Amino acid sequence: MRTHRVATPRRYLMCPPTHYRVSYSINPWMDPDKPVDTALAAVQWEQLRDRYLALGHTVEELEPVPGLPDMVFAANGATVVDGRVFGAKFANAERRGEAPAHLAWFRAHGYPAIHEPEHINEGEGDFAVTASWLLAGTGFRSSPAARAEAQEFFGRPAIGLELVDPRYYHLDTALAVLDGDEVMYYPPAFSPGSRAVLARLFPDALLAGEEDAAALGLNAVSDGRHVLLPQNAIGLFEPLRERGFEPIGMDLSELGKAGGSVKCCTMELRD
Numbered sequence: 001m002r003t004h005r006v007a008t009p010r011r012y013l014m015c016p017p018t019h020y021r022v023s024y025s026i027n028p029w030m031d032p033d034k035p036v037d038t039a040l041a042a043v044q045w046e047q048l049r050d051r052y053l054a055l056g057h058t059v060e061e062l063e064p065v066p067g068l069p070d071m072v073f074a075a076n077g078a079t080v081v082d083g084r085v086f087g088a089k090f091a092n093a094e095r096r097g098e099a100p101a102h103l104a105w106f107r108a109h110g111y112p113a114i115h116e117p118e119h120i121n122e123g124e125g126d127f128a129v130t131a132s133w134l135l136a137g138t139g140f141r142s143s144p145a146a147r148a149e150a151q152e153f154f155g156r157p158a159i160g161l162e163l164v165d166p167r168y169y170h171l172d173t174a175l176a177v178l179d180g181d182e183v184m185y186y187p188p189a190f191s192p193g194s195r196a197v198l199a200r201l202f203p204d205a206l207l208a209g210e211e212d213a214a215a216l217g218l219n220a221v222s223d224g225r226h227v228l229l230p231q232n233a234i235g236l237f238e239p240l241r242e243r244g245f246e247p248i249g250m251d252l253s254e255l256g257k258a259g260g261s262v263k264c265c266t267m268e269l270r271d
């Protein structure tokens with residue numbers, strides 16, 4: 001097992017939770033009757049951003065739009081690989097307005113290859129990028145046709161993975177890329193066939209247990225060495241350390257009330 005891990009500098013796109021609240025419910029975590037502390041959400045979000053900056057990463061900020069409370073989950077707005085931008089097309093009407101806001105940001109920042117998708121997909125919520133593959137979650141939000149569309153656009157083999165548990169409605173709530181072709185995931189979130197595919201592609205994967213998955217522990221961001229993840233997913237810390245990673249627990253409790261955490265707030269700009 002490899003123990004020396006090297007962080008590489010990353011560029012992330014994040015959107016401050018200025019208009020964040022839970023005013024509708026599109027996943028089982030969201031209860032509009034449960035109060036959300038917006039000021040605390042802002043502090044927690046800033047701590048995440050500042051942690052990335054302290055680790056030497058770059059954070060770009062997307063201007064939040066009033067009336068789009070889930071826009072803080074910037075990972076859902078597009079997928080960027082090799083500087084090529086595959087736009088999102090949201091499954092739920094409540095979030096549809098986020099896609100054009102993301103596209104406008106990419107246009108304003110001079111990205112030459114921007115694809116407006118034909119099929120429903122929620123960006124990095126359902127697309128994960130490993131060294132060899134694009135992993136494409138389906139079942140709740142993103143359509144299986146988006147997998148083929150993304151494969152064609154990126155020219156990377158895209159592996160479809162079917163999600164079956166509504167609590168893990170996006171791939172990034174059930175699987176995280178740690179480094180290269182190394183991942184961690186929660187097997188029960190996937191259909192039997194997709195579990196078999198994951199076991200074949202990633203025989204040495206770190207498998208998360210139920211409690212850590214329920215703490216949104218798979219909603220993690222790795223720079224190849226540091227793994228930022230919800231602090232309550234304590235069961236993942238030791239196995240990550242054994243593999244040479246440095247887990248960094250973050251408190252994003254207020255954003256958890258919308259079913260999101262570290263990764264949802266962080267889109268990686270793979271330029």
Ligand code: ARG
Binds near residue numbers: 030070075124170260
């Ligand atoms: N409330 C948001 C939704 O249900 C949360 C999105 C979380 N983002 C993510 N990448 N899983 O769409």
